[in-house]
Amino acid sequence: MRLLANENFPEVAVSALRERGHDVFWVRTEAPGSADRDILELAQREKRILVTFDKDFGELAFRFGLPASSGIILFRISMSSPDYVARVAVAALDGQIEWEDHFAVIEEHQIRLTRLPRTKH
DSSP, X not given: OEEEEOTTSOHHHHHHHHHTTOEEEEXXXXXXXXXXXXXXXXXXXXXXXXXXXXXXXXXXXXXXXXXXXXXXXXXXXXXXXXXXXXXXXXXXXXXXXXOTTEEEEEESSXXXXXEOOXXXX
16 A cells, blocks of 8 residues: 655554555655645655644645545544554554545544545646
């Protein structure tokens, strides 16, 4: 799976996803300091699912209508440890969920999916 991990995504989780065979572009090392709009545009251009802890991406997709059909996964879990985040991320992304065209929220005990709006961009 092609992923774009936002700067706030822990290194341990990025490494764990790569070890599972995912192609992960990590903003922290590849494009530090990038604006959210630029990150979302990059995810679209490279057809990567965005994984993040930043709620602003939902606002960009739903309120401002920016293209996000590659998919956005918002993690709303405890940051108790980077290892915990890695375990949750691997478990979720190894599942058989269709992330494309969806805004997903991963919580402690559930995953909620909402279809992203069609954009004219």
